[in-house]
Amino acid sequence: MLKGLIGLLAGAVALAQPAAAQTPDPVLIRTAVLRVDDPGLPPISRLDLEPADLGFAGARLAIEDNDTTGRFMGQDFEAVEVAASPQTAAAEMGKLLDDGIEFIVLLADDATTLALADQAGDRAMVINARARGDNLRGADCRYNTIHVAPSRAMLADGLAQFLMWKNWPRWFLIHGSHPQDQAMADAYRRSAAKFGAQIVEEREYVDTGGARRTDSGHVQVQAQLPVFTQRAAQHDIVITADEADVFAAYLPYLTWDPRPVAGSAGLVPRSWHPAMEAWGGTQFQNRFERLANRPIREEDYQAWLSLRIVGEAATRTQSGDPKVLKEFILSDRFDVAGFKGQALTVRAWDHQVRQPILLTTGVLTTSVSPQDQYLHQTSQLDTLGIDGPETECQFP
Amino acid sequence: MKHLLCSATAVAVLALAGPALANRVFVTNERSNDVTVLDGETMEVIGTYPVGNRPRGITISPDGTELYVCASDDDLVRVFDPNTMEELHTLPSGPDPELFVLHPSGNPLYIANEDDNLVTVVDVKTHRVLAEIPVGVEPEGMGVSPDGRVVINTSETTNMAHFIDTETYEITANVLVDSRPRFAQFTADGSKLYVTSEIGGTVSVIDPATQQITKKITFEIPGVLPEAIQPVAARVTSDGKKLYVALGPANRVAVIDAQTDEVIDYLLVGQRVWQMAFNPDETYLYTTNGNSNDVSIIDVARDEVVRSVQVGQQPWGVVVAPN
Numbered sequence: 001m002l003k004g005l006i007g008l009l010a011g012a013v014a015l016a017q018p019a020a021a022q023t024p025d026p027v028l029i030r031t032a033v034l035r036v037d038d039p040g041l042p043p044i045s046r047l048d049l050e051p052a053d054l055g056f057a058g059a060r061l062a063i064e065d066n067d068t069t070g071r072f073m074g075q076d077f078e079a080v081e082v083a084a085s086p087q088t089a090a091a092e093m094g095k096l097l098d099d100g101i102e103f104i105v106l107l108a109d110d111a112t113t114l115a116l117a118d119q120a121g122d123r124a125m126v127i128n129a130r131a132r133g134d135n136l137r138g139a140d141c142r143y144n145t146i147h148v149a150p151s152r153a154m155l156a157d158g159l160a161q162f163l164m165w166k167n168w169p170r171w172f173l174i175h176g177s178h179p180q181d182q183a184m185a186d187a188y189r190r191s192a193a194k195f196g197a198q199i200v201e202e203r204e205y206v207d208t209g210g211a212r213r214t215d216s217g218h219v220q221v222q223a224q225l226p227v228f229t230q231r232a233a234q235h236d237i238v239i240t241a242d243e244a245d246v247f248a249a250y251l252p253y254l255t256w257d258p259r260p261v262a263g264s265a266g267l268v269p270r271s272w273h274p275a276m277e278a279w280g281g282t283q284f285q286n287r288f289e290r291l292a293n294r295p296i297r298e299e300d301y302q303a304w305l306s307l308r309i310v311g312e313a314a315t316r317t318q319s320g321d322p323k324v325l326k327e328f329i330l331s332d333r334f335d336v337a338g339f340k341g342q343a344l345t346v347r348a349w350d351h352q353v354r355q356p357i358l359l360t361t362g363v364l365t366t367s368v369s370p371q372d373q374y375l376h377q378t379s380q381l382d383t384l385g386i387d388g389p390e391t392e393c394q395f396p
Numbered sequence: 397m398k399h400l401l402c403s404a405t406a407v408a409v410l411a412l413a414g415p416a417l418a419n420r421v422f423v424t425n426e427r428s429n430d431v432t433v434l435d436g437e438t439m440e441v442i443g444t445y446p447v448g449n450r451p452r453g454i455t456i457s458p459d460g461t462e463l464y465v466c467a468s469d470d471d472l473v474r475v476f477d478p479n480t481m482e483e484l485h486t487l488p489s490g491p492d493p494e495l496f497v498l499h500p501s502g503n504p505l506y507i508a509n510e511d512d513n514l515v516t517v518v519d520v521k522t523h524r525v526l527a528e529i530p531v532g533v534e535p536e537g538m539g540v541s542p543d544g545r546v547v548i549n550t551s552e553t554t555n556m557a558h559f560i561d562t563e564t565y566e567i568t569a570n571v572l573v574d575s576r577p578r579f580a581q582f583t584a585d586g587s588k589l590y591v592t593s594e595i596g597g598t599v600s601v602i603d604p605a606t607q608q609i610t611k612k613i614t615f616e617i618p619g620v621l622p623e624a625i626q627p628v629a630a631r632v633t634s635d636g637k638k639l640y641v642a643l644g645p646a647n648r649v650a651v652i653d654a655q656t657d658e659v660i661d662y663l664l665v666g667q668r669v670w671q672m673a674f675n676p677d678e679t680y681l682y683t684t685n686g687n688s689n690d691v692s693i694i695d696v697a698r699d700e701v702v703r704s705v706q707v708g709q710q711p712w713g714v715v716v717a718p719n
């Protein structure tokens with residue numbers, strides 16, 4: 001049935017709009033968005049509380065966008081939305097696979113993403129829209145997974161390029177005590193070596209469980225942080241690696257020395273920001289806000305881009321056959337637009353989506369990396385993250 | 397340059413007696429919410445006038461009596477007297493109007509609603525909406541065939557040029573082009589349609605009769621990163637000999653032999669060159685340069701940039717009054 005329809009559509013570059021009676025049933029392209037929610041503590045700031053439709057809202061916009069194009073192509077897109085806990089994630093993944101869905105967008109942490117990707121095996125393409133782990137693109141890479149979320153190495157490199165352009169090479173690195181904080185600190189150490197910055201001092205802020213949104217929290221924090229940052233070696237900037245969201249947001253204005261803060265607070269490297277207006281971004285923000293009634297988050301952008309990749313492949317190949325789409329996405333003919341001023345493509349060596357990194361403050365995009373001075377023999381975007389010659393990923 | 401200035405004084409005097417409007421250049425400034433008016437003879441700024449919020453697309457009636465401005469954030473088209481720059485009335489446009497094109501007869505106006513996946517057709521006399529045509533995601537570029545029978549809309553996220561029949565308002569064909577199609581321009585004889593793709597970095601040459609892409613023009617500029625080459629506006633001389641393509645952040649305008657569709661030259665202009673317009677006798681081409689807040693003026697016979705003129709903040713669209 002499906003095959004016959006694809007045959008009808010193939011080669012129809014200029015599709016005349018046929019009368020309603022002659023319109024064949026559109027080809028259905030099925031996808032899913034699986035979000036694994038970690039029941040952790042709430043964020044430091046209530047402005048960062050996660051909305052219930054985190055990621056799903058971005059996916060809905062992508063389905064709208066894909067369907068609008070699909071009207072002209074005879075294609076119809078759907079995304080099943082599943083919110084799971086770490087305990088139920090494998091069972092939910094199993095259901096989606098048994099249902100025959102071959103494109104599964106994952107919003108999960110590093111370890112869960114890896115486990116679910118292995119569970120999917122060759123039954124589905126996994127599109128990682130949240131996990132940043134460099135190991136997922138390195139030693140633990142999986143051929144069935146593409147990474148729309150930027151890696152920690154890309155985020156760190158994006159910030160490092162800007163700081164070198166600013167001539168702020170002396171970094172005071174403060175990282176948290178959680179594994180993901182350590183991983184981010186590793187990424188900053190690597191970036192410093194790559195771009196010639198010096199980490200002049202390193203400290204660990206141990207999460208002892210206090211000071212989080214309690215009534216007296218800000219009083220304690222105000223007393224603790226200046227002392228914590230006292231007598232550091234001469235530095236230009238404080239770099240924070242606090243993915244667990246324990247301390248970094250408190251640091252600006254509370255450091256002992258008057259220095260700017262970047263990393264997990266202050267100037268933050270991201271894939272997307274709700275104030276981004278360049279490259280057609282305004283229209284994208286408007287469309288999202290009208291649909292979701294809130295400003296967009298990175299997870300929404302990443303889920304949107306994940307499903308736009310599937311939609312773009314379906315448009316370009318004029319096919320709804322998952323095998324055809326997967327092959328095309330992983331070929332060197334594939335690119336997709338993502339409101340970042342240039343075509344986004346997939347790195348052959350680790351399946352990471354190449355993309356500019358936004359450097360953002362609370363209300364604005366301050367800069368976008370790669371910075372102009374950092375050149376590359378193939379794509380300037382490959383100055384961000386792990387390049388082909390240095391990858392530890394070995395696909396079969 | 398010198399003779400330009402000398403003749404300019406003479407023309408300025410003449411202008412008092414003759415039609416004041418002829419050859420006047422109107423530039424929308426997206427961030428300063430105004431229109432800068434240049435004298436096309438002296439190439440000097442005559443004045444700056446507020447025109448509503450986030451003005452982008454701009455065009456003028458064939459008789460030169462009405463100037464139309466897409467006030468994107470006001471969700472309407474504002475209509476001005478080009479002589480006085482007084483607002484005459486507004487036209488309903490649908491949400492977030494970005495670019496539009498007038499039927500060659502001067503009516504109606506076809507408007508791309510970027511936020512709403514629609515093309516809105518508005519009667520400029522009765523001020524009524526005649527039709528709303530659903531198109532792809534983020535409609536942007538608008539072109540009209542010289543005989544007025546076909547309107548082209550490009551949709552930036554769907555990546556298609558939609559052919560719209562101006563009688564029935566039906567879409568008759570959809571041509572898939574490269575990423576983020578921005579602009580659609582027919583040759584004066586209607587034999588070719590050019591569609592620019594900003595992210596794809598190409599210009600598709602389409603045969604309007606068969607709706608097939610016959611060629612893709614690509615660009616290569618030594619010392620400029622391929623990603624920075626982002627074709628936006630396209631304008632072709634009415635003799636069909638030369639095509640100019642604005643290349644956005646490459647800060648160049650490509651000159652293309654429109655017979656062979658081969659690139660001849662690249663002209664350095666201001667930063668993020670966006671839209672373009674010829675003066676009536678096609679001796680000059682004006683480009684808006686969004687990041688350097690100026691307009692570059694290209695001598696069409698010599699293919700040289702002869703002047704740049706500072707305008708408002710983030711200049712976007714440009715139109716020149718007819719003779």
